[in-house]
Amino acid sequence: MILLTDDPKVEHIRNKIKADFFYDAPVLLDNDVQGQRVVDGKVIIGPRAGPESCYTNLVHEMAHLVEIDIDRINQHGWGLRYGKYWEIYGQSGYEPQTDQAVCREARVWALQLNLLQEYGVKIHATEIVSSAVYLSAFCYVKIRKKSNQPENDKRRLEVVARKVRSHRKEFTAGNV
Numbered sequence: 001m002i003l004l005t006d007d008p009k010v011e012h013i014r015n016k017i018k019a020d021f022f023y024d025a026p027v028l029l030d031n032d033v034q035g036q037r038v039v040d041g042k043v044i045i046g047p048r049a050g051p052e053s054c055y056t057n058l059v060h061e062m063a064h065l066v067e068i069d070i071d072r073i074n075q076h077g078w079g080l081r082y083g084k085y086w087e088i089y090g091q092s093g094y095e096p097q098t099d100q101a102v103c104r105e106a107r108v109w110a111l112q113l114n115l116l117q118e119y120g121v122k123i124h125a126t127e128i129v130s131s132a133v134y135l136s137a138f139c140y141v142k143i144r145k146k147s148n149q150p151e152n153d154k155r156r157l158e159v160v161a162r163k164v165r166s167h168r169k170e171f172t173a174g175n176v
């Protein structure tokens with residue numbers, strides 16, 4: 001995503017987010033952390049995504065804090081498991097069975113966009129949902145008619161963007 005942390009133009013936004021949310025807060029901010037983790041019982045969130053560090057990622061994690069059930073807040077990775085557990089020949093993992101994880105991200109993206117808007121940053125739903133293709137549950141997003149894969153992916157992204165737009169109307173500062 002655009003607007004990297006080291007861009008001086010966005011430094012004031014970063015500082016304002018810090019002052020608004022991380023002054024004397026029970027949730028800690030660590031610039032080297034990707035997503036959310038729990039260390040010694042303390043919840044830490046950060047702006048990292050791979051080699052990039054971006055305050056929009058941090059705002060995404062802050063939105064997860066709002067969206068997640070209260071009892072999952074202090075669980076590593078929000079205590080989320082992606083689908084059904086499988087084990088074959090010593091290998092194991094989780095395989096999603098529904099689009100539940102995408103629906104959760106859609107709610108989080110809506111909150112993230114509303115929060116970013118408060119900071120004067122406008123990102124469109126279509127832009128923010130583009131990473132949905134990397135979620136393993138993406139293939140479970142329901143579309144009316146199926147065709148070839150790029151077409152299906154495009155339609156699924158439109159479905160997710162619509163969800164985000166509709167959640168944005170529910171998740172106003174007054175009712176979150």
Ligand SMILES: [Zn+2]
Binds near residue numbers: 060105108
């Ligand atoms: Zn997320």
